[in-house]
Amino acid sequence: MxxxxxxxxxxxxxxxxxxxxxxxxxxxxxxxxxxxxxxxxxxxxxxxxxxxxxxxxxRGLSLADAPAAEDRTATFTLGHTGENAADLRTQATGQSPAEYVEQLDTPRRVEHGRLLLEIFGRATGAEPVMWGPSMIGYGQMHYRYATGREGDTFRVGFSPRKTKLTLYGLPHEERFLDRLGKHTTSVACLYVNKPEDIDLAVLEEMIREAWNSGT
CATH class of the missing domain: 1.10.150 (DNA polymerase; domain 1)
Known part of the structure; x- marks a missing residue:
């Protein structure tokens, strides 16, 4: 969408x-x-x-190198509330993440999607859920900004996009990023060209850290 x-x-x-x-x-x-x-x-x-x-x-996306907005202070709580801004379109769907991955347009993207399903599933112990047309999320949380705008989203997840793998909800701390390998970051996301560019054990460690932190 x-x-x-x-x-x-x-x-x-x-x-x-x-x-x-x-x-x-x-x-x-x-x-x-x-x-x-x-x-x-x-x-x-x-x-x-x-x-x-x-x-x-x-929507779980971000511009690269975007400054933090002054009024974006938010509180996060675990779980789903159903309270969403009227124009918020990225929500959980009933599509199967495994089927979505198998229908990706190149064998390379299918392989990457399968690998990330395995890693995220092992690190979280949770079932994957499709959010919007192309994001795969694990767990749920509710956010509410200082402006009063609010919505439900997933805790951690990924999207096997055509140009880069986009990873959501992971820590941006140097103790992880210095060991991860080739990547770029934005305010909310981490981008990887291909799994071969990074240390997958460190990626799994980052997913576990985010999941166990309760955010």
Missing amino acids: STEFDAIPGVPAPARRALTEAGYPDLEALDGADFTALLGLHGVGKRGLERMQAALLE
């Missing part, structure tokens, strides 16, 4: 046009895009980009 830019409150028309012309047809296409580079597009302003970053975070 894709989210049109005009569905994000406070994003002006010039910014929507500039992003579309730059090759970003919808909100989800911005996942992993560089915040500063997008600011360089004519018509894209800092406030509108911050609003899009907030919408991305609610």
Whole structure:
């Protein structure tokens, strides 16, 4: 499922046009895009980009190197409440994660998806759940921002995207990242080109740390 830019409150028309012309047809296409580079597009302003970053975070996505917004203080509680912002589209679905992985468009992506299903399943001991069209999550938690906006999401998870593997909910502490291998990070996500680039034992350690921390 894709989210049109005009569905994000406070994003002006010039910014929507500039992003579309730059090759970003919808909100989800911005996942992993560089915040500063997008600011360089004519018509894209800092406030509108911050609003899009907030919408991305609610969907488990993020711009790269995006500054933390001033009013994004949030509280998190374990479990599902069903209390979601009206425009929040990324929710748990009934699709089978295993079937989703097997239907990916290349053998390489299928292999990566199978591997991550195994690692996340072993580290969490939980069953995977599809969130939106392409994210696989484990566990549930509820967030509520200082603005009053709230929603349900998963605790840890991944998405075997075409360009990079996107990992959600993992610690960004140097004691892990220094040992992980080749990766990049954003406010909410960790990106890996392929499993061969990282130490999978460290990845599993990071998943266990996030899961056992209760967040």
